[in-house]
Amino acid sequence: xxxxxxxxxxxxxxxxxxxxxxxxxxPFSYVFYISFLRYDNILPVxxxxxxxxxxxxxxxxxxxxxxxxxxxSFGSTGLTLLTSVxxxxxxxxxxxxxxxxxxxxxxxxxxxxxxxxxxxxxxxxPSFGPISDLLMKVKLISEPLNIYKKPSMAxxxxxxxxxxxxxxxxxxxxxxxxxxxxxxxxEAAKVDGADSFHTFRHVSLPLASRPMxxxxxxTLMFSFRSIDVIYSMTPGGGYAKSTYVxxxxxxxxxxxxxxxxxxxxxxxxxxxLTFAIGAFFIYYTLKKG
Amino acid sequence: MRRALVKIVDxxxxxxxxxxxxxxxxxxxxxxxxxxxxxxxxxxxxYPPTYFPENFTLDTMxxxxxxxxxxxxxxxxxxxxxxxxxxxxxxxxxTGYALSQYQYKGSNMVLGLFLFTRxxxxxxxxxPYYLVxxxxxxxxxxxxxxxxxxxLSYPLVVWLLKGFFDQFPRALIDSAIVDGCSRTGAIFxxxxxxxxxxxxxxxxxxxxxxxxxxxxxxxxxxYDELKPITVGLYYFVGDEYTYYxxxxxxxxxAVIPSLLFFLLAQKYIVRGxxxxxxxx
Numbered sequence: 001x002x003x004x005x006x007x008x009x010x011x012x013x014x015x016x017x018x019x020x021x022x023x024x025x026x027p028f029s030y031v032f033y034i035s036f037l038r039y040d041n042i043l044p045v046x047x048x049x050x051x052x053x054x055x056x057x058x059x060x061x062x063x064x065x066x067x068x069x070x071x072x073s074f075g076s077t078g079l080t081l082l083t084s085v086x087x088x089x090x091x092x093x094x095x096x097x098x099x100x101x102x103x104x105x106x107x108x109x110x111x112x113x114x115x116x117x118x119x120x121x122x123x124x125x126p127s128f129g130p131i132s133d134l135l136m137k138v139k140l141i142s143e144p145l146n147i148y149k150k151p152s153m154a155x156x157x158x159x160x161x162x163x164x165x166x167x168x169x170x171x172x173x174x175x176x177x178x179x180x181x182x183x184x185x186x187e188a189a190k191v192d193g194a195d196s197f198h199t200f201r202h203v204s205l206p207l208a209s210r211p212m213x214x215x216x217x218x219t220l221m222f223s224f225r226s227i228d229v230i231y232s233m234t235p236g237g238g239y240a241k242s243t244y245v246x247x248x249x250x251x252x253x254x255x256x257x258x259x260x261x262x263x264x265x266x267x268x269x270x271x272x273l274t275f276a277i278g279a280f281f282i283y284y285t286l287k288k289g
Numbered sequence: 290m291r292r293a294l295v296k297i298v299d300x301x302x303x304x305x306x307x308x309x310x311x312x313x314x315x316x317x318x319x320x321x322x323x324x325x326x327x328x329x330x331x332x333x334x335x336y337p338p339t340y341f342p343e344n345f346t347l348d349t350m351x352x353x354x355x356x357x358x359x360x361x362x363x364x365x366x367x368x369x370x371x372x373x374x375x376x377x378x379x380x381x382x383x384t385g386y387a388l389s390q391y392q393y394k395g396s397n398m399v400l401g402l403f404l405f406t407r408x409x410x411x412x413x414x415x416x417p418y419y420l421v422x423x424x425x426x427x428x429x430x431x432x433x434x435x436x437x438x439x440x441l442s443y444p445l446v447v448w449l450l451k452g453f454f455d456q457f458p459r460a461l462i463d464s465a466i467v468d469g470c471s472r473t474g475a476i477f478x479x480x481x482x483x484x485x486x487x488x489x490x491x492x493x494x495x496x497x498x499x500x501x502x503x504x505x506x507x508x509x510x511x512y513d514e515l516k517p518i519t520v521g522l523y524y525f526v527g528d529e530y531t532y533y534x535x536x537x538x539x540x541x542x543a544v545i546p547s548l549l550f551f552l553l554a555q556k557y558i559v560r561g562x563x564x565x566x567x568x569x
Contacts, residue, residue, distance in 0.1 A: 008472055009391025016384025016447060017399065023440040024406050030417035087311055090304035101308050103552065105315050110548040112519045114503040115540050119318040122325075122533055127336040130321060136337075167315065172559050195295045225410035228503050247412050254416050255508065267413035278408025285404060 034264035041258040052265035069245040073224035079163040084170035092178040106168035117232030120161035151242030158243050162229045166219050173215035177208030217281040225274050325537040333534045353538035362521030370499040373438035377446050378492045385450030406444040437505040442495040453487045490557030493550050500547045518543040
């Protein structure tokens with residue numbers, strides 16, 4: 001007996017679907033289940049309904065943690081987007097040395113985020129790092145710059161370390177967007193008297209907007225949910241908890257306080273908030289161009 | 290004013306100047322890591338800091354390799370990443386191919402499910418994974434991390450592969466079938482050989498995701514001889530001070546494998562990401 005094509009497709013995707021079910025959907029449902037349990041590794045595990053959520057949502061530090069999470073993820077994504085667009089515009093304009101610069105610029109892509117945190121932590125070190133020293137040499141500051149003792153600067157530091165690792169991806173995506181624009185459009189704009197700013201605003205940006213938008217949403221989702229850089233650069237959330245974000249909060253409940261019920265409910269909150277960004281990502285990805 | 294700006298922006302040298310500045314920013318951590326790996330421990334704690342190593346020494350690279358279990362960490366990373374990437378890519382190839390070429394009722398929903406899965410924060414699934422692996426008595430094994438790594442990049446890989454196979458010339462498959470090749474035979478004889486470079490590029494992306502992963506092995510593994518390199522970097526973080534020079538040496542060892550894979554596949558990755566991931 002020969003299967004019809006559609007049946008064949010189903011058979012072919014069975015192993016893949018099994019992985020999706022076992023590896024993703026089961027743990028995904030399990031975390032929701034744990035979030036309704038009292039699971040603190042002290043008392044017996046029993047169902048508690050919404051008690052975990054109530055406790056997390058009533059936590060007086062939650063609002064500031066959420067604000068920091070937004071500052072971190074939007075700050076990192078904003079810096080990434082700005083740098084990537086500038087890089088892509090420049091790389092798109094040059095011919096000689098283009099491959100050379102592109103290879104150098106994408107190198108951070110291969111660096112684990114955790115290492116990025118360590119490297120930048122040391123670069124920003126007030127006594128032994130080069131950044132403070134160089135700023136003093138050019139007389140921009142008069143005494144060593146200690147970003148770890150100023151909440152806003154610590155946040156800026158982790159944002160730089162995070163964005164540094166994310167710029168390559170968005171640069172490549174944006175560059176590909178620019179390169180897919182037919183050159184005759186630029187010529188037509190030039191004939192109509194448009195200068196570089198006009199063409200960038202009215203030709204390059206709108207025509208490359210779709211990949212840029214999706215790439216930016218991916219970057220935003222990633223920096224919203226990952227804490228590697230924060231964990232290695234400012235352990236424990238840093239001075240005055242200035243870089244303590246939702247992911248770090250979740251991780252502390254799981255790893256430091258071993259309260260799995262609360263950690264699970266914080267996980268669910270992280271899932272929901274990430275999905276608020278992810279919904280746009282799904283929408284624009286599925287929207288036919 | 291505006292005309293003056295346009296003149297500056299349009300100048301032939303402008304992109305090179307801007308690129309030079311930003312490239313310096315992008316490679317500065319590499320430079321600092323490269324320089325520090327050849328300094329002595331005391332020189333890394335000097336104020337003001339030195340830039341070029343005063344006493345250029347290979348001892349640091351040597352010590353990091355021989356006194357810390359760096360070779361073991363690297364071996365573990367390689368095993369975990371290669372095994373998980375292999376499983377993901379094999380399973381993902383068939384799924385992606387089916388979703389692209391043999392659509393069935395509900396296949397679009399499956400595709401949407403994969404897309405949705407990409408929005409789940411891996412951090413939020415660490416806890417259920419930890420508990421399940423504990424019940425399966427798999428904690429403190431490399432297999433535990435392999436399990437998690439499969440979850441980590443599987444949805445992305447299927448999605449990229451589906452987009453990649455969308456561009457595969459259907460006529461090539463059809464003509465093979467007309468010539469008497471079975472559908473499955475066509476996959477092995479036609480599709481995989483022709484698509485090899487694209488699949489390879491996507492495999493490199495999955496490999497790099499796996500190489501980058503820190504928290505899962507950090508939670509699942511407590512024995513030094515089983516840790517991957519990302520967790521192994523903590524070997525140099527002490528209670529009193531961090532051995533920055535050795536960590537930089539270890540960082541170089543950690544970056545080299547994924548950088549090599551990446552630079553070799555760069556051309557295909559760029560093509561794969563831009564055609565598969567974004568052009569639906």
